[in-house]
Amino acid sequence: MSPYTVSNVQDLRICVVMVGLPARGKSFISQKIVRYLSWLLIKAKCFNVGSYRRETTQQPNADFFDANNKEGLKIRQLAVTNAITDMMDWFNKENGVVAILDATNTTRERRNWVLKLCRQNRIEPMFLESWCDDQDLILRNIAEVKTTSPDYVGVEPEVATKDFLNRIKKYEKIYEPLDETYDQDLTFAKLINIAQQVIANKIQSYLESRIVFYVMNLHIKPRCIYLSRHGESIYNLEKKIGGDSSLSPRGLKYAEKLPELVKQDAGDVDLTVWTSTLIRTQETAQYLPYKQLQWKALDELDAGVCDGMTYEEIEKEFPEDFRARDENKYEYRYRGGESYRDVVIRLEPIIMELERQENILIITHQAVLRCIYAYFMNVPQEESPWVAIPLHTLIKLEPRAYGTKVTLIKADIPAVSTYKEKGTSQVGEDDKSTNIKTRNLLMTSL
Numbered sequence: 452m453s454p455y456t457v458s459n460v461q462d463l464r465i466c467v468v469m470v471g472l473p474a475r476g477k478s479f480i481s482q483k484i485v486r487y488l489s490w491l492l493i494k495a496k497c498f499n500v501g502s503y504r505r506e507t508t509q510q511p512n513a514d515f516f517d518a519n520n521k522e523g524l525k526i527r528q529l530a531v532t533n534a535i536t537d538m539m540d541w542f543n544k545e546n547g548v549v550a551i552l553d554a555t556n557t558t559r560e561r562r563n564w565v566l567k568l569c570r571q572n573r574i575e576p577m578f579l580e581s582w583c584d585d586q587d588l589i590l591r592n593i594a595e596v597k598t599t600s601p602d603y604v605g606v607e608p609e610v611a612t613k614d615f616l617n618r619i620k621k622y623e624k625i626y627e628p629l630d631e632t633y634d635q636d637l638t639f640a641k642l643i644n645i646a647q648q649v650i651a652n653k654i655q656s657y658l659e660s661r662i663v664f665y666v667m668n669l670h671i672k673p674r675c676i677y678l679s680r681h682g683e684s685i686y687n688l689e690k691k692i693g694g695d696s697s698l699s700p701r702g703l704k705y706a707e708k709l710p711e712l713v714k715q716d717a718g719d720v721d722l723t724v725w726t727s728t729l730i731r732t733q734e735t736a737q738y739l740p741y742k743q744l745q746w747k748a749l750d751e752l753d754a755g756v757c758d759g760m761t762y763e764e765i766e767k768e769f770p771e772d773f774r775a776r777d778e779n780k781y782e783y784r785y786r787g788g789e790s791y792r793d794v795v796i797r798l799e800p801i802i803m804e805l806e807r808q809e810n811i812l813i814i815t816h817q818a819v820l821r822c823i824y825a826y827f828m829n830v831p832q833e834e835s836p837w838v839a840i841p842l843h844t845l846i847k848l849e850p851r852a853y854g855t856k857v858t859l860i861k862a863d864i865p866a867v868s869t870y871k872e873k874g875t876s877q878v879g880e881d882d883k884s885t886n887i888k889t890r891n892l893l894m895t896s897l
């Protein structure tokens with residue numbers, strides 16, 4: 452069940468119809484919405500018309516996109532029809548909730564056609580336009596995304612850029628942006644230069660307003676997000692979970708080394724450090740020469756009655772709970788405590804704020820980091836509680852247009868492993884297992 456299963460939301464099916472010229476970040480926004488909603492367990496999928504078109508036409512030049520090119524028009528119409536057919540199938544057969552139709556949809560004629568199809572199928576259409584006249588932004592987008600697009604494989608970057616600018620011109624000739632007066636009856640949001648200004652019109656449901664609020668927080672400036680667990684704690688050494696213990700001597704060494712580790716990678720970039728309110732993260736952050744903020748929402752998953760116990764003790768004292776957690780770790784809620792799902796819900800404001808910010812270093816806990824990592828790396832929620840987040844390792848995330856690049860920076864200070872495999876109450880003895888898990892972690896990168 453999704454956290455938004457309020458009765459009037461249950462039957463809601465939304466099609467977010469993207470609108471805008473090429474290179475306005477539509478695919479980036481579409482992917483982000485899907486990732487955000489999937490992280491909240493709301494079934495979402497993006498239907499990219501470009502990839503349907505590429506099934507028949509590969510590497511077309513700009514003339515293919517001319518409104519007078521009859522053959523081109525036919526192929527493009529077929530692509531959008533196929534995308535919509537698949538989308539309707541997905542809504543009906545897979546109980547989809549939010550679909551994103553990622554295409555230019557630049558003319559009123561096309562939008563009216565999509566609108567009619569949605570209404571016939573009891574799907575709420577919400578138009579989302581990315582309108583942008585910031586030339587730097589457009590050129591950066593062309594450089595990052597379009598020259599690496601399948602349409603330009605093997606084409607010199609300068610040739611690709613020139614052709615792409617030409618393609619944009621073809622679309623500009625027929626472009627009819629959403630208009631506050633003309634389109635006043637439609638549900639739409641219009642983003643001007645990403646989030647410099649946002650116009651929202653007739654946003655009807657809670658879910659639509661969540662989507663609009665989310666996209667309002669997005670920016671595409673290059674930045675890094677560093678993630679780290681606290682240094683090894685006394686409780687980690689004693690194999691106990693939860694609590695509020697101090698760092699072990701090796702954990703303190705990590706805290707001492709962390710400023711150097713960050714500086715080596717980030718240089719003189721200005722960072723803000725976010726920690727939880729627990730002693731072990733505060734101690735880990737104590738030598739960092741940056742502004743620091745504490746968030747209660749970053750505290751470790753609350754283990755309720757099991758707080759302060761080892762996994763072996765939990766298995767003995769609460770065998771049924773122990774098994775139930777292994778069977779469905781994402782949903783299992785500790786007696787008097789939390790589940791991973793609970794943690795995700797309390798982390799939502801953190802994710803919103805993270806999207807708004809530039810360079811951030813987050814020092815928090817194993818379970819919390821798994822949830823944040825899952826959001827950026829698109830890890831399915833049922834797998835996220837099993838992702839290995841080793842101690843004494845800085846994880847660098849670099850959000851890009853189509854995914855997130857991840858780099859692990861190891862401090863080379865030994866630590867226990869706190870990773871518990873499914874079906875056992877044992878955790879690894881030293882950081883050898885950490886190395887194995889490190890490889891798993893890299894593989895989950897997009």
Ligand SMILES: O=P(O)(O)OC[C@H]1O[C@@](CO)(OP(=O)(O)O)[C@@H](O)[C@@H]1O
Nearest residue numbers: 687691692693751754816817818869
């Ligand atoms: O969900 P699992 O795999 O139990 O991991 C979460 C556990 O990780 C721990 C360590 O075992 O995190 P932390 O080191 O941040 O204290 C526990 O406190 C917490 O309960």
